[in-house]
Amino acid sequence: MRLSSNRHTWPEGVGRTVLPSVDSTMSEAARVAASSAFPQWIMALSQTGAHGRRGRPWSMPEGNFAATLLMFPTEPPALVALRSFVASLALYDAFVAVTGRADPFALKWPNDVLLNGGKVAGILLERGASHLAIGIGINLVEVPGADQVEAGATPPVSLAHETGALIAPEEFLDHLAPSFAYWESQFTTYGFGPVREAWLARAARLGTEIRARTMRETHHGIFETVDAFGNLVLDTRAGKLTIPAAEVYF
Numbered sequence: 001m002r003l004s005s006n007r008h009t010w011p012e013g014v015g016r017t018v019l020p021s022v023d024s025t026m027s028e029a030a031r032v033a034a035s036s037a038f039p040q041w042i043m044a045l046s047q048t049g050a051h052g053r054r055g056r057p058w059s060m061p062e063g064n065f066a067a068t069l070l071m072f073p074t075e076p077p078a079l080v081a082l083r084s085f086v087a088s089l090a091l092y093d094a095f096v097a098v099t100g101r102a103d104p105f106a107l108k109w110p111n112d113v114l115l116n117g118g119k120v121a122g123i124l125l126e127r128g129a130s131h132l133a134i135g136i137g138i139n140l141v142e143v144p145g146a147d148q149v150e151a152g153a154t155p156p157v158s159l160a161h162e163t164g165a166l167i168a169p170e171e172f173l174d175h176l177a178p179s180f181a182y183w184e185s186q187f188t189t190y191g192f193g194p195v196r197e198a199w200l201a202r203a204a205r206l207g208t209e210i211r212a213r214t215m216r217e218t219h220h221g222i223f224e225t226v227d228a229f230g231n232l233v234l235d236t237r238a239g240k241l242t243i244p245a246a247e248v249y250f
């Protein structure tokens with residue numbers, strides 16, 4: 001089995017739209033989904049009302065990457081949610097292809113990509129009645145201002161600043177879409193197993209002490225693994241904890 005994708009051809013049957021400006025590519029995906037049933041990447045060069053996870057605003061300085069993959073998966077909801085791992089691996093491979101380096105990149109549970117320990121990309125999954133929207137924001141050239149970053153959050157970094165790589169968003173999408181198609185085919189053919197293994201091989205802070213903040217409490221423990229359902233498994237003083245959703249702090 002290949003462990004990473006290196007193809008560079010746009011996936012067959014997947015559409016591509018590049019908008020000069022939009023409120024949010026997530027909102028655009030929801031609008032498009034009402035009258036369409038085929039997968040497509042919706043990219044915007046500027047967003048006026050972008051949002052991140054937990055409804056947080058997502059700032060998008062010019063030159064950064066913003067796109068949403070609109071797709072129509074048919075699996076049960078719990079499996080659909082595992083697409084965040086597919087997207088993380090696709091991002092990782094695209095970064096490696098663009099920079100020629102794997103060592104500075106790592107994946108942070110549940111769905112961020114780190115570069116030299118800082119957050120370079122975030123992923124947001126939203127589901128509609130029949131569609132899944134996978135939103136991806138990447139700090140290609142700029143980072144959000146300090147006032148936009150939550151206290152204690154992983155500090156944002158940009159690809160350009162950390163690696164010197166300068167790439168236009170449209171060109172990055174030409175790497176990302178084939179990478180996503182590769183990991184998507186692994187997922188739909190073999191299930192979560194190979195995706196989980198590949199994700200764990202690239203995981204940040206595996207085996208080390210981390211903090212996971214859920215809606216109700218904060219848990220401290222050793223990041224033991226991600227289970228077969230995508231949950232974070234923490235080894236705490238009180239025993240093993242399986243956490244489906246949380247913010248992780250290092």
Ligand SMILES: O=C(O)CCCC[C@@H]1SC[C@@H]2NC(=O)N[C@@H]21
Nearest residue numbers: 024050051052053067122135137
């Ligand atoms: O880390 C996060 O909180 C996820 C950030 C996701 C941001 C992207 S940018 C493209 C798409 N459009 C949005 O409004 N949000 C996502």
